Every structure is written in structure tokens, then in C-alpha cells.
Amino acid sequence: MSCENCNCSSQANHENIFMPQEAKIIKTKMSTASEKRFWVKWADGSQAKFQPGQFLEVSLFGYGEIPIGYASSPTFKDNFEIVIRAVGRVSNALHKLQKGDSIFLRGPLGNGFPMKSLKNNDVLVVAGGIGYCPTRSLVNYILDKRDEFGEFTLFYGARSPKDRMFNNDFERFKKMDGVNVLETVDKGDESWKGNVGVITTLFHKTDKINKNTRVIICGPPIMYKFVIAETDKLGIPHSNVYVDLERRMKCGIGKCGHCQINDKYVCMDGPVFKYSELEDREEAF
Ligand SMILES: Cc1cc2nc3c(=O)[nH]c(=O)nc-3n(C[C@H](O)[C@H](O)[C@H](O)COP(=O)(O)OP(=O)(O)OC[C@H]3O[C@@H](n4cnc5c(N)ncnc54)[C@H](O)[C@@H]3O)c2cc1C
Ligand code: FES
Structure with missing residues (x-):
């Protein structure tokens, strides 16, 4: 119903x-x-x-x-x-x-991810920390409907190996065809054999991203501008970059104004926005 x-x-x-x-x-x-x-x-x-x-x-x-x-x-x-x-x-x-x-x-x-724009295209999800949780819904959807999407790449960054969530997800995804999972931690330890560095270092570890890739970004506010600097270098237009924003909310349905960024309500117009809609609004990030 x-x-x-x-x-x-x-x-x-x-x-x-x-x-x-x-x-x-x-x-x-x-x-x-x-x-x-x-x-x-x-x-x-x-x-x-x-x-x-x-x-x-x-x-x-x-x-x-x-x-x-x-x-x-x-x-x-x-x-x-x-x-x-x-x-x-x-x-x-x-x-x-x-x-x-x-x-x-x-x-x-809220509006959710732009499924029509993602379908039949290569997709990159860049998820930092708990930002993986809202994007996990999309990641699993794409992997369940593999034929409807092109090449799929996931960048996931955690503060340290012990802060990594959903380890089982990543091990499972790494075995799938046409799926590229790259992980990093800000600070490694003796157990960690993978990449160490901020999430943007992963752009230099793959050749699967191209100027037509659709990009989804969700993570701490500081991450967005550095990730977008990398997608800019690849020539990806801002209209193909989607940001999933967090704001303090009350009503969740466009009535109270708590989540407002100028004329946009994050709860109703978002939480997912085309970056081209927000790029001149510094207060969004
Ligand atoms: C669309 C959306 C989806 C979200 N999805 C998740 C999710 O999947 N899992 C999850 O754990 N959290 C998620 N959050 C963040 C979550 O809503 C906040 O962590 C929560 O509101 C904190 O409430 P509290 O009463 O526990 O903390 P409070 O006592 O209100 O605050 C504790 C600390 O958290 C900070 N804080 C409070 N609200 C937010 C917020 N909205 N964003 C960032 N910092 C905040 C405060 O500044 C303070 O430092 C989401 C937020 C939004 C807007
Ligand atoms: S949370 Fe009330 S207007 Fe968005």
C-alpha cells in the first residue's frame, strides 16, 4: 500500500x-x-x-x-x-x-538518488565514514540490478581500520564483475594492508572513471570540495555530480525551515542535489 x-x-x-x-x-x-x-x-x-x-x-x-x-x-x-x-x-x-x-x-x-540519470551509465559513489549508510541503499540496489547500470565504482574512506563499517559488503562486492571497490583509511595500523590517505587519493588508483561517469558524494562537509576538485580534473560536468547533504531537521516535510539553504529545503528538495544547483551557495557545504 x-x-x-x-x-x-x-x-x-x-x-x-x-x-x-x-x-x-x-x-x-x-x-x-x-x-x-x-x-x-x-x-x-x-x-x-x-x-x-x-x-x-x-x-x-x-x-x-x-x-x-x-x-x-x-x-x-x-x-x-x-x-x-x-x-x-x-x-x-x-x-x-x-x-x-x-x-x-x-x-x-526526501527525494532520493536520481535513478533515471544513473541508469545505463557508469556510476561512482564516494562515501566517507557514516556517509556510506545512506549510499549503501543505492550501492546494493545497483548491485542487485547490475544489467541496468554500467561500470560501478565505490570509494569508501574511514578514519582508521577499526572505524570501517560493513566489511562483509566490501569483500562480497570485490568478487563481482564490473564492480570496483577501493578503500582507504586516514590512519593505518599494523593490521591494515590497504591504502592510507584521504579519499581523494583513490582517484589516482583507478582508470575506471571517465567524463561521462555519474558521481554521488556523501560524507563529512570538508570532503565535498576536494572530491569535486578531482571530478573537475576528469572533466565531469557539475550537472552529473550529486551531493547527499545533511542538515539539522525538525519537520522533514518543508514546513519549519530548519533545513533551509536559501530557497532550498534539504528535507523536500533534497537531501540529494545536483552540484550544479548548489555550487554558488557556500553555506551548503
Ligand atoms: C537526511 C539525513 C540522513 C541522515 N542519516 C543518518 C544515518 O543514516 N545515520 C546516522 O547515524 N545519522 C544520520 N543523520 C544524522 C543524524 O540525524 C544526527 O546524528 C542526529 O540528528 C543527532 O541527533 P541526537 O539527538 O542524537 O544528537 P544531538 O544531541 O542533537 O547532537 C549531538 C551532536 O551531533 C550533531 N548533530 C546533530 N544533528 C546533526 C545533523 N543533522 N548532522 C550533523 N550533525 C548533527 C550536533 O551538532 C552535536 O554535535 C542523518 C541526517 C540527515 C539530515
Ligand atoms: S526540516 Fe522542516 S523545513 Fe526541512
Whole structure:
């Protein structure tokens, strides 16, 4: 069942987009010391229905509500995954929840990734740190529908080997045809045999990116301008570069203005923007 008004997946949301819907946690797992994975199912039995890159407002009674991206592919409909980094009041409280507990969700919200523009093209995803979580939904979607996309490259950067999330994903992807996974850490240790350096060093380790590649960037704000300097060198037009932005949000539906960048609402017009739409807005990054 889907909602014609707000694109949400639950029938009850037709009545009130401000009303969180109950979902059940069916499994949890710590991914790193500060990031926890939650597998979630709508309590009313609805299937997971969303676009890669969309997000949910996740609430816990007595604590508040925070935006969190989908971290699984919509090709898997029975349940969906979110990953929460414990940084403050609401995220720390959510970390205490376990299998069988309820959470309350509004969504899916936001525009998601430009699937039409990505289809039949080579795609590069550049994901820094927890920025891999919202892009993981897209990465798994592309890998599930391999025939619909060209060459696929993933750059993933973590602060250190112990901060790497989803190691199993990367090992699995590395065995697939037409899929190039390049990883780096800012600071290595004795266990790490891979690349050490910031994420932009990976551009010099592959010849799979060309001027027609569609690029998706998600990570800490500092990363964007350095990654775009590299895509500029390759001649990739800014209209083919997409940035997934994070802003403090409240309503998530274009009413409160908390997420505004001039005339753009990150919650409604984004969180995914063509870089060409934002390049003269310094406050966006
Ligand atoms: C569209 C979108 C998707 C997101 N997806 C994820 C996700 O998949 N997983 C995840 O762990 N987090 C994600 N975030 C960030 C998450 O919403 C914040 O970490 C959360 O709101 C913090 O709330 P809190 O109450 O725990 O922390 P608070 O007590 O409010 O703040 C703790 C610290 O976090 C900082 N902070 C608060 N909100 C944000 C924000 N929106 N962006 C950056 N820093 C913030 C504060 O400045 C402070 O330093 C996403 C944000 C957006 C806008
Ligand atoms: S969060 Fe309220 S307008 Fe975007």
C-alpha cells in the first residue's frame, strides 16, 4: 500500500504525515564501537517501499525525533535497515533498543538518488565514514540490478581500520564483475594492508572513471570540495555530480525551515542535489 500524498509506505500515514507509525526492531548488531545496525519491519505488516537515498524521521517517546537514511536496498521488501551513530540525546537513547522493541517512524521522506540519470551509465559513489549508510541503499540496489547500470565504482574512506563499517559488503562486492571497490583509511595500523590517505587519493588508483561517469558524494562537509576538485580534473560536468547533504531537521516535510539553504529545503528538495544547483551557495557545504 502506498500514499499518494507523501509517498510514505504505510496506509495510516494517509491521515497525518506528522503521525509517526510503529515499527518493530527484528535484529540489531553493533557495526563499530559507535554505530549500530537495526533491521526494522512495519508493525502493520506493510512492505518496505522507498527510493535509495530517502530517509525516515525516527522517534523515541520522551527523547525526540531524528532523520536517518535507509541503509538497505528497496529490492529487499520484507524489512529494511537503518544504521545509527551514537552522537547525542536521541541517537544514544535509540542505541539502548534491542530486538522486539518498537520505534516510531515517519517516511519515506526526501527525494532520493536520481535513478533515471544513473541508469545505463557508469556510476561512482564516494562515501566517507557514516556517509556510506545512506549510499549503501543505492550501492546494493545497483548491485542487485547490475544489467541496468554500467561500470560501478565505490570509494569508501574511514578514519582508521577499526572505524570501517560493513566489511562483509566490501569483500562480497570485490568478487563481482564490473564492480570496483577501493578503500582507504586516514590512519593505518599494523593490521591494515590497504591504502592510507584521504579519499581523494583513490582517484589516482583507478582508470575506471571517465567524463561521462555519474558521481554521488556523501560524507563529512570538508570532503565535498576536494572530491569535486578531482571530478573537475576528469572533466565531469557539475550537472552529473550529486551531493547527499545533511542538515539539522525538525519537520522533514518543508514546513519549519530548519533545513533551509536559501530557497532550498534539504528535507523536500533534497537531501540529494545536483552540484550544479548548489555550487554558488557556500553555506551548503
Ligand atoms: C537526511 C539525513 C540522513 C541522515 N542519516 C543518518 C544515518 O543514516 N545515520 C546516522 O547515524 N545519522 C544520520 N543523520 C544524522 C543524524 O540525524 C544526527 O546524528 C542526529 O540528528 C543527532 O541527533 P541526537 O539527538 O542524537 O544528537 P544531538 O544531541 O542533537 O547532537 C549531538 C551532536 O551531533 C550533531 N548533530 C546533530 N544533528 C546533526 C545533523 N543533522 N548532522 C550533523 N550533525 C548533527 C550536533 O551538532 C552535536 O554535535 C542523518 C541526517 C540527515 C539530515
Ligand atoms: S526540516 Fe522542516 S523545513 Fe526541512
